[in-house]
Amino acid sequence: MSYLNIWMYNSKPRIKVFLCYFLIFIAFFIFSDIMIYLYTKSAFKPIENYQIQSTSPEITVSLAEASQASGNIKGTIKNNTEEELINKYIKLDFYTPRDVNVGTKYIKVDKLEKDEERNYELGFRYSNVSSVKISVVDEEQAKNATTEEREISPVITTAGIIGGILALYAVF
Numbered sequence: 001m002s003y004l005n006i007w008m009y010n011s012k013p014r015i016k017v018f019l020c021y022f023l024i025f026i027a028f029f030i031f032s033d034i035m036i037y038l039y040t041k042s043a044f045k046p047i048e049n050y051q052i053q054s055t056s057p058e059i060t061v062s063l064a065e066a067s068q069a070s071g072n073i074k075g076t077i078k079n080n081t082e083e084e085l086i087n088k089y090i091k092l093d094f095y096t097p098r099d100v101n102v103g104t105k106y107i108k109v110d111k112l113e114k115d116e117e118r119n120y121e122l123g124f125r126y127s128n129v130s131s132v133k134i135s136v137v138d139e140e141q142a143k144n145a146t147t148e149e150r151e152i153s154p155v156i157t158t159a160g161i162i163g164g165i166l167a168l169y170a171v172f
Contacts, residue, residue, distance in 0.1 A: 049131035078117040
């Protein structure tokens with residue numbers, strides 16, 4: 001064995017092993033993404049019973065869904081009045097199938113010009129929600145709200161926790 005044979009090491013088998021590990025990682029990532037998506041879709045049921053108690057400004061709901069422990073509501077608010085809206089709140093009251101109020105949330109609408117449209121999004125953590133009443137209130141009516149009712153935070157569901165654990169596992 002000559003001196004040069006040590007430096008002419010064949011690295012092709014290592015590249016093949018690395019490529020196999022990389023493909024396994026990609027396949028696992030795709031599989032876990034699909035499973036998390038399917039679980040999330042099966043856990044959330046649409047809320048079809050919602051009442052919008054305000055015609056001015058106009059409020060629409062594009063997504064209303066709830067699971068046993070949490071939910072999401074997304075939509076738009078459009079100022080269809082002749083004046084600008086200042087310091088208004090969107091009030092959402094959440095009810096169970098037996099019409100028991102399980103909670104209330106407020107979304108602040110700072111300033112809305114005439115004919116301006118803005119999106120809103122709310123994540124809530126109330127259990128067994130089947131209906132929602134949506135209205136617009138003034139700042140004076142919202143002053144009595146607790147900090148929990150004013151807090152707008154995205155909901156982290158089981159799928160989010162599993163995704164976070166998988167991300168930590170991939171990093172370490």
